[in-house]
Each structure stands twice: as C-alpha cells, then as structure tokens.
Amino acid sequence: MANLSPPTKTLGVTLLHKCNFHCAHCGYLYVDESEDHDLKPGYRMTWDQIQRVIADCNSIENEIFSFVINGGEPTLWEEGDLTFIDVLLAVAGGNIHPTYNTNGSYFVDYAQCHEFLHRYAEESEISLMTFVSIDKFHDNYDREKGRAEILDNVVRVLDEMPVEKRDLHRVHVVSIVSKDPNSFLPSEMKEHYGASGITFGDFPMQPIGRAKELMDEMPDSEEFFKNMPPPPKNDKLSYPIGTLLGEYYLHKGKKVAKLGNLNDLIAIAAAGV
Ligand code: SF4
DSSP states (O other): OOOOSOOSEEEEEEOBSOOSOOOTTOSSSSSTTTTTSSOOTTOBOOHHHHHHHHHHHHTSTTOOEEEEEESSOGGGOEETTEEHHHHHHHHHHTTOEEEEEEOSGGGGSHHHHHHHHHHHHHHOSSOEEEEEEOSTTTTOSBTTTTBOHHHHHHHHHHHTSOHHHHTTEEEEEEEEEOSOGGGSOOHHHHHHHHTTTOEEEEEEOOSSGGGGGGGGGOOOHHHHHTTSOOOOOOOTTSOSOOEEETTEEEETTEEEEETTOHHHHHHHHHTTO
C-alpha cells in the first residue's frame, strides 16, 4: 500500500541529455559542451542507477521524497524493453512522488498518450504531475487557433478515465516568456483548457545556454517576480542536495555525495559538520 502523505523533500533527477526539439532558448542542450552545466552529450541514467536512487531515498527515515525528472526530454528515455513510463512507475512504486518536465511531443500520438496516461493510473496509487512546456520557443501550438494538439489529446484521454483514476493526474503548462507581449499564450486558450483542469504558469526566459544569443528578447526577471511571494528561507536542517546527475548528488553545482551514500550525507548535515 502506497504512503499517500505529501512529500517532505524534493530531488531533481536528470535523466538524459537528448531531445527531439531544437529550441532557440534551450538552456542546456545544443550548446556544444554545455559550458553552463555538467550535463554532457551522451549522458543517460541507467535503469540500475534509477533503482539505486529510489533505494537511497527510501533508506532515509521519516521523509517522503518527490522527484522532479528532467532531461533533455525524459520521454525519450529507454533501456532494452523499458521506457519512461517504467521509470515513473518504479519511482511511484518506491513511494516517491514523480513529477516530470516534457516538451509534450510524446502526446501528439493519441494512442501513445492514451496508453501512457492509462497505464500510469492503472498501476500506481501516487499522483503524477506532468509539466508541459508550450510556448513560442517550443513552437508546439497553433497560434491561429489557440490550441495545442498535445493538450487536446491529454484532455480527451483524461475525460475517458474514471474520476478516481483521472484524479491521479495533474497537468500544468509552463510557458517561457520574453519581452514580446505575443510570447504569452492567449487568455482564451488558457480558459479553454483550464475548464478541463489544466493549469498554466509563465516563466521568464533566463540568460543561460543558447538563450544568451537572445539577449535583446530577455525579460527583466526581477520585475517579473517582484509581486511573487519570496522563496522560503533556508531551513538549517535541509539536506545539502539538489539534483542527482548520474553517480553524484549535486548541490549548487558541486558534487556532495555519491549515489548510494545519501544516508551518510544526511548524517553529516545533521551533525553540522
Ligand atoms: S524541449 Fe527543452 S530540452 Fe528540448 S531543446 Fe527545447 S528547451 Fe531544450
């Protein structure tokens, strides 16, 4: 029986360096050796590493983890017969709450979208958060009609599910916006999909990776965030980890522990060493 308590800790998990899009603003991919980031071409977490990070998090008492899974494009992950849905089900099966960021391309195929969302709902008891990037940089919506095929398919599939299964899925659209007022998704589009429970949020383009070539379009992030609540103050007891990249946990870009040693890291942090 899954523990359905809300997560108390979040870990970023970088699954692979691979994408089927070539966005002009991409922070990490298609920038040669990605000098801004440790993620390098050819990188892919193995199934064994995925099993080990789940076990690592489960070895920490009194914490429920949430994973934020990124790439590249995580739906492109595969190993033998295993695909990305197997990763999500393994994470949820380990009592960890999965969240992932996608460009949505996997859901353009209705049958594929149906199989993916149904399989998750049939085989898991823990909710799944899908963040889909839809904006002018990803160029994956019809600007004339104010519709996205990805979202049409997701809405159709979720509408066909029994309520208790549908409730396991949350879908949030992230739009990267620039100075250009036309970079925002149309309000009517947000209202249309919002009526089906899909939520939307804008995020300013950041001057990292390839986006550095678009400085004339760069919005003022400070201005953008000024009316938002401040981030929570640093919790002295918080763990010094942020992301897992292959064999290492990273915090603020520095390697802080090897995969398999999360417990040791936490013991050191708790002792204030
Ligand atoms: S979809 Fe994301 S990872 Fe892929 S090229 Fe675009 S910004 Fe980069």
